[in-house]
Amino acid sequence: MSAAMNVPMNVSVGVVQFPGTNCDLDTLDALAEMGARATLLRSDETSLGGVDAVVIPGGFAHGDYLRTGAIARFSPIMDAVTSFAGAGGPVVGICNGFQVLTEAGLLPGALRPNAGLSFLCQSQQLIMASVNHVLGYGLSPSEELSIPINHFEGNYVCDGATLHRLRANGQVVMRYVDNPNGSVDDIAGICNESGNVVGLMPHPERATSELLGSTDGRKLLEALLYAAASARQAGSHHAA
Template sequence: MSVTVGIVRFPGTNCDLDTLDALTELGARTVLLHSDETSLGSVDAVVIPGGFAHGDYLRTGAIARFSPIMDAVASFASAGGPIVGICNGFQVLTEAGLLPGALRPNAGLSFLCQPQQVVMASVNHVLGHGLSTSEVLHIPINHFEGNYVCDRLTLQRLREKGQVVMRYVGNPNGSLDDIAGICNEMGNVVGLMPHPERATSELLGSTDGCRLLEALLEAAASTRRVVDGRTA
């Protein structure tokens, strides 16, 4: 079943077309959604891609979270719709309260753009289909504010409820508990700092990103089947 993925574009987003191309290559229909729109239309999944929403002014993602499209994104999340925020998109999701915690500047205040190994910490989420825990993936990072932080009780809940999606191998940015990605309790909203759309070809150094994006498409298809009444 072909699914439609909406890709949200804010002023300053710069990974939208990379994400669109990667998902299209995997067989998805894609549509770009501007931040001033108030509806997602009939999409089956949403991706908030990387970039520098609103120039990262004030605080990364803090302005983007007030964009009209985010009300529709929040409603889609509440209904169980699959949502993935990549890098800047992860930051937006935390600012919007759709994921706990926050992203702050990297340890050492260095911008990081490099290949990165991550290990899957859980698979009970929309990026987990076909993957197993403890599996190592090669997914590049490209960020200045990827240092994940949260309070002690939040970290305890993330661990207990299996909401840590992936951890860094050799923590590059100082993230608490080596966290590279998390999900909400339902598992339908995921935020991650690594860029799977940049790991879709051996020419790019890895195809491991395809596995995460394929898992998203499978989650979208499964959700669609339930909505359409085709499964119990």
């Protein structure tokens, strides 16, 4: 069954906005177009307001002055996000959001400057490595997607033991077909062991229309809505 069919309506998704976030409105628009009730959550808030899923979008949280995501990790909203994730709530970090999730300890590893120290903004071919996570509904392992990247620090790194666990547990979400940034094992996205927290460097909100060059991003965002609806029905998390 394709995730593009019968997308659940009225799912509530909170999009976290830090000072310096710049992909928040794009993400809101993309989710709203798919029927979600998408709302902004400011970084100084202490509650998620009863949302069914959380997205931490791309940008430059707090200017990335210290280290990408390092300051954002201490924002009041992140305590609520951490509790929500711990209760099984779907959480997705895109680009800078991925960096924030690693800094917060919700995902293993870290993101370093790209190999070659070049900022990359280009369409990228990706291969799904697993589908047992909140972005996997309706997708197949080895399915290829075209989604753009837009980052300077997207080089995913981790130690050997962590990489072994990621592979063994099916926590590698997607890989680059042609690795643009030097990420270990061509990793473009990973999830936690439970599969409810996902971080990825590509921007699915920028691949939701043929006018943008690809609709493949819709598959990932629609999968998130399915996961959020399923989690709400199962009562696997509570509003933070």
